[in-house]
Structures are given as C-alpha cells and as structure tokens.
Amino acid sequence: MKLLLVAVLALAAVAVGIAHAAQSHTTLTVYAASSLTDVLPRIDGGERYSFGGSDTLAAQIEQGAPADVFTAANLAIPRALYAKHLVTKPRVLTRNALVLIVPRSNPAHIHHVSDLRRHGVKLVVAGATVPVGKYTLQVLAKLHLDVVLKNVVSHETDVRGVLGKVALGEADAGFVYATDARTARGKVTMIPIPARGRPSVAYGIAVVRSSKHRAAAAAYVAKLLAMPAQRRLRVAGFLAR
Amino acid sequence: MRFLIVLVAATAVVLGFLALPVIAIFAHVSPVTLASQLGNPVVDDALRVSAITTLEAQALVLFLGTPAAYLLATRRFPGRAVAVTAIELPLVLPPAVAGIGLLAAFGRTGLLHTGLPFTRAAVTLAVAFVSGPLYVRAAIAAFEAVDTSIVDAARTLGAGPARAFFRVVLPLARRGLSAGEALALARGLGEFGATIMFAGSLQRVTQTLPLAIYAEFDVNFDVTLAIGGLLVLISAAILVALKVASAWTLSLQSSGFRFAPSTSS
Amino acid sequence: MDTLAAELRVPLRAFDVELTISVGGTVALVGPSGAGKSTILRAIAGLVRPTAGRIALGGDVWFDAATRVSLPPERRAVGHVFQHYALFPHLTVRQNVAFGAKGAPVDELLERFGVGTLADARPTALSGGEQQRVALARAIARRPRVLLLDEPLSALDAHTRATVRSELRELLRTLGLPALVVTHDFEDASALADTVGVVIDGRLRQLATPAELVSSPADAFVGALTGANLLHGTASRSGDRLTALRLRTGELVYSTDEVVGPAAAIVYPWDVTVSHAAPDDSAQNHLAADVASVTRLGNRVRVAVGPLTAEVTAESAERLGIEEGRPLVATWKATATRLVPL
DSSP: OHHHHHHHHHHHHHHHHHHHHGGGSOOOEEEEEGGGTTHHHHHOTTSEEEEEOHHHHHHHHHTTOOOSEEEESSSHHHHHHHHTTSBOOOEEEEEEOEEEEEETTOTTOOOSGGGGGSTTOOEEEEOTTSHHHHHHHHHHHHTTOGGGGGGEEEEESSHHHHHHHHHTTSSSEEEEEHHHHHHTTTTEEEEOOOGGGOOOEEEEEEEBTTOSOHHHHHHHHHHHHSHHHHHHHHHTTOBOO | OHHHHHHHHHHHHHHHHHHHHHHHHHHHSOHHHHHHHTTSHHHHHHHHHHHHHHHHHHHHHHHHHHHHHHHHHHOOOTTHHHHHHHHHHHHHSOHHHHHHHHHHHHSTTSSSOOSOTTSHHHHHHHHHHHHHHHHHHHHHHHHHTSOHHHHHHHHHTTOOHHHHIIIIIHHHHHHHHHHHHHHHHHHHHTOOHHHHHHTOOOTTTTOOHHHHHHHHTTTOHHHHHHHHHHHHHHHHHHHHHHHHHHHHHHHHHHOOOSSOOOSOO | OOOEEEEEEEEOSSSEEEEEEEESSEEEEEOOTTSSHHHHHHHHHTSSOOSEEEEEETTEEEEETTTTEEOOGGGSOEEEEOTTOOOOTTSOHHHHHHTTOTTOOHHHHHHHTTOGGGTTSOGGGSOHHHHHHHHHHHHHHTOOSEEEEESTTTTSOHHHHHHHHHHHHHHHHHHOOOEEEEESOHHHHHHHOSEEEEEETTEEEEEEOHHHHHHSOSSHHHHHHSOOEEEEEEEEEETTTEEEEEETTSOEEEESSOOOEEEEEEEOGGGOEEESSOOSOTTEEEEEEEEEEEEEETTEEEEEETTEEEEEEHHHHHHHTOOTTSEEEEEEESTTOEEEEO
C-alpha cells in the first residue's frame, strides 16, 4: 500500500516537471467573444481559448477568472472593465457587420428586414446584455422597426445560439454577425441590413491586469493587431479596423 | 483508531465541500435582499414559469411513469430489457444532446412537425424528458420490492388488479416512489441545457429560474444570487417535505400496537 | 359440501405439475420442497394459469382449457392462506380481516379467532401464531367456498405448532368446507386431514389415509416420506422417569419424553423390530398383534402389526415367515418413542 502511494507521488512529480519544462512557450488564456470562435485559433492555435457571450466573459473576469487577454464584440464592455481597473486600455481589434439570416428553406418567406413585422414570424435574437443583442436593438430602432420585437420567441445567451436555431430551421429568422453567418453558409441565407440601419460593430481587445504573463499577453495583442493577423480576419469576413 | 480518524476526516471534507457553496450563497445575499428581489419581475416571471412547468412536467411523469414502471416491474416479456434501457437512456445524455434530440423529434424540421419549440409546453416536455427517467427507474425498484405474495393475497381476497394496485401496491411502494419523485423534481427544477435548446429563453414564456440565473449573471449579480438562494430554499423545502412524508408513512407501518402484544399464542 | 374437482397441468422449470384430484372435506398434500405443491394451490386460486385441465367447484367452472374459461382470482370463492401469511403490513389487523369481508361481521370473527384484543395492532407486532390466526380470519371473512392452506404450520416454532395444529384441525372440521392443505411434514398432514396425497415432482403418487400411506406406501419415495407411525392416546407420568401413553386400544406405550395429557407417540418403522416372542426387556415397548399387511419395497418390507408398522429387511421377513394374519410381536425402545402433545 505504501509502495503504491510512493509510486503515485513520484509519477505526479514527474508530470509536473514535464509540464513546467513545456512552459518555455507560455500558454495564454484568451477570453473572446463567440463570433471569434473559428478565426482566432487559426491565427494562433497555441493558446487556450474560452469563447462565450462577451457579457458573461466580462462578468467572469470580474469574479476573478484567470484570463490573460480579453476581447469583446463591442468597446463598451471592455471599457467598463477598464474603468474598474481590471484591464488595460482597450484597442479596436476588428470590425464586423450585422446581418439578418433565415434558414435555407425560408419557411416564413422573409426577403427584407421589414418582412419581420409579419404576424407569427419566429424571430430569435441574443439577450440585450450580449453585444450582438444590443446591436440588434440598435438596428431595429434605427429602422423604426421596434414593433418587430413582439415576434421574438427566444433570447439566446450568445450569437452561436441564434445561429444554431436558424440553421436548424427552428427559427424563421435571426440577427447574427456576417462572420457567423458564413460558418453556416449552406444552411442559412443572409439578408443584408439597409445601410441606414447598420450599426458600428467594433471589437475591443485588452490585457487583463491580473494576468501572470503580462508581457506575453501584450505580445499576443500586438500580434493580432499586426498585418498578417488582420489579413486573416478580413479573409474570415471581418471588416477593417 | 487511525482508520476511524481517516473516516471522520473524509466525512468532514465531504460535508464542508458540499455545504459551503450552499451556505456561501446566503453569506452573499441577506434575507432582506432576497425578499426584496422577489418583487423583481425577472424573478417573479421566472418563478412562475418554473412553477407551472415543473407542476405540468411532474404530473406527466407521475401519471404516465407510474403505470409504465409497474408494468416493467411486474411483467417479463421479450424486449423488456431494451425497454428499460431506452427509458434510462436520457439519464446519461448530456442535457444539450437531450435538447437536440427533442428538436430532432418534435421540432419544425423534426420527425413530427409540431409547433412546440419556443413554447412553454416545450419547457414542460424538456423537463419531463430529463427528469422522468429518474422517477421511473426508482419506481421500478420500488414496485419490484413489493412482496408478490401480498399482492396475490389481495387478489384472492377479491380485489381486482386495479384495486390491488391502489390499495396494496401503491401504499407499500410509497417510500421508494417519493424518493424517486424528489430526485426527478430536483433535476427538473435545475434543468438548463435541454430547455434552452428546445424551448429557448424568453421572459414570462420559457425563461425558468435556471435560465434566468444565466441571463442575469452579467446584469445584476444580486439578482443572480437571489434566484440562487430561492432555488436552494425551494429544493430544501421539497427534500424536507418528502422526508417528513416518508418518515410518517414508515412509522405508521412499523409501529407496534400501543399496548404490549399478548404473549399467549 | 361442494366438491372441488381439479385436473390441471402446469409446466415448471424442472418438470410439469400434472394432477387430478377431487376435494370434498380436508385433503392434505405432502411432498418434499419444490415438488410443485404450492403451484397446485396457486392454480386452483387462479394465480397461475394451467396449460391444460379443468377446475370446478360444484357446478361452477373456474377454469377450463377446452372452452378457454379462466376466472381471475378475485372471481373465485377461495380462502387462500399463504405460507408466510402475506398480511398487509400497512393495515391494522382489523383492516386486514375486513379487506375482503364484504359485510361479514369482522369483530365477531376477530373474537372467534382469539385476536380481538389485537384489532388495532399492525401485523409486524404480532407473533407467528397470532399472524397465522389473522391470516385465517382474513381468508374466512371472505366467505370462501374452498380453503387453500399453504404450509400453515411451517413458519411456527415447535411449541406453537402443536397448539395451532389442533386448533386448525378443529376449525377445518367446524367450517365444513372443502380444504386443500399443503405441507412438507407428514405428521402435520396426518393430524389435519383424513386423506393425504403424496406429491413428488409434480405428480400425485398416492392418495390414501395416513395409516395406509405408512403401511402400504405405493413406492419407495412415498415410503421415505411417510416415515412415522402415530399412536394416539393419553400420557401420564410413570415412575422411573418414564411417561406412559395409554392408547385408545388399551395398550401402554412408554417414552422417555415428558408429556402429560392427550398426546401421540411417534415411532419410525425402522426403529421397530419384529419377532415371534417378546424379548424380556423392560426398557422396550412391545405390541403383539396379527399382521395386518405386508408390503415389499425393494429389499425392505413394511409390516403392519396391529396399529404399528415396522420396516425390516426382506431376509428377516423371509426368515421369520411373516405373512398376513399371523401373530407377531413388534418391539421398540422407549427412547425411540417421541411424544407430542395433541
């Protein structure tokens, strides 16, 4: 019995040693908005990513989550954290466009944003605290289509939830980022938002102050702001900074 | 002696680990804050949705699950093992998968095109789907534990199958059934993954207490704590009520006659 | 009294139970455990469905494979007492007895069975004997037309058993219903019924009076089962630490057991030796009578000497020239005589 205990402890020590040796490259923990799920790992696959609704991620960071870098789908959320001295001053990482999507089969025959007014249309949006949800409200307000909100059947917790429901064909329509719509190309059809209604979607990025790898984090941010990464973002459908 | 110390230490750790998060909720939110949050429409609406869907779901589970469990417990037929496995399967499914399954079956693009998604009925179904198997499995065990000779006796005394079930089997199985229902109730109250997948989340319609916690988490931590505290209190109340009920039945069954029984035979 | 006519076949795992029997009065079925006796009762009660046969009480057909009639248990007028009584643990004694009562006077019944004072108790608080009486009262409350008793005495301790046995015998006599009693104990069977059937591996090997079963077993199986002789009489102390049992026929039988009052002596045939003259030994019991029957079982022979059956080897029987009608003396030890109070 004692022998077994010693053996287990020895193995544990070896494992820890190996882990430390592998730390010549510091693996950063990056908290990022879910719309960046596909593109960020392709730019830098060596880090540990946690994707989710920007508001949820921010709340977790406030509770002390061990993130090194934080990027949100708007500037307001990182700025709020900056005001609380939790992150460095946010920079604009990239931009995105909001778009209306409908399932390929388009069961409700939606061809224009105003068609959403029709009675019985099942509209899915993100919750008001999620950036894409806020943008949706902005769009509808600018287009004077607030009445459309009565057709909302679900407030999803992040943009991927909206995408999923439309892609599955359960919802008639939903508002997502153009980049998200592209990932589900075969399953959804994009309907552009009239120019006068388009919101300004800017992604903010900052280093988390409590990070133990401030230097590496800052380097990561710099890497993302540099040309090669920016080109990758454009290819994925994001817009110029 | 040393062995006993190890046992006690382990128990202390387990108790601490399990009790601490629950106590911590109330350390963060005072009863006053909790009470004041009860007026918050988000909390009230979520409470209402949870209450109604829980009642509907558990009614479904009890009224359909009980006879099904009785059949499976008392009859052997080809395919019985498969049937039992099929009923237990939702238990091991991750809730999100359960949600996808429900969509695939009842969604607009599913096998049976229904208008269920995004409705309160969808919440009820999702809750019934994930919590029902817990009850049915416990009910099968409870019915199997009833001595068949007692049921036979009831039949030979003139009771038909239905009367024998209600007057003999059910009272004797009651403890196991209550315990199973407690589990199902608790599981159903906390259900999240399948609900958000199949029913979505809309205040006053489909947003249950767990969904509300998630929605409010980044808005107002106080509300989140309040809902959390509320759920703890409700769950504790259910546990206590069921324990009291089963202890009461147990004492009725085993209590001896008040005066000493005769020693003559 | 109605007669229960049962003819049935029920396949069990190791063998088929196949039996034809007519019950008017009390019939006991004896056999080793697993012989299928309980199955017979369950088939008559309607708890198990035979694959063939017919079960009818008087003119009422309860089961008929040919016409596909099979009444469920609740529609058959049986009073079934189960081996471990199967009392409802969640109900009081009174509620138990009232369960199938249909208006029978429950309290009267409780009094009659001597459990009136226990009316509000729960079955788990009762002793074995009390539970048995409640089970009987419950079955009788239903006003059955036939009684089925499954091992009614097996779950009782030796002391209670004797008392309950005689009470049960009385009850069966008073009720006047056809009754089928199942037991693995031949003594119990003999005490309760005038007709005893031996069931082995699902088949009825022999149906006769207890005495006939002992003296003329149909085969070795029956012989092995129906071991004992039972001699009824009244016991009283007799000096020398012996008990004297005065048989109804007048003879005295001695035993080393201490019993007083009405009792039965149990003597196993193989403990009895036979000879032409009584050996001079006061530690032994002697019975001189004419040989009533001689039955050969393989290389053993059962000889009925008056009321007592002895079992000797075929050679001894040859040597002694045993034949029916000839006088013989049966000898056995007082220590080989067990006394049981009746």
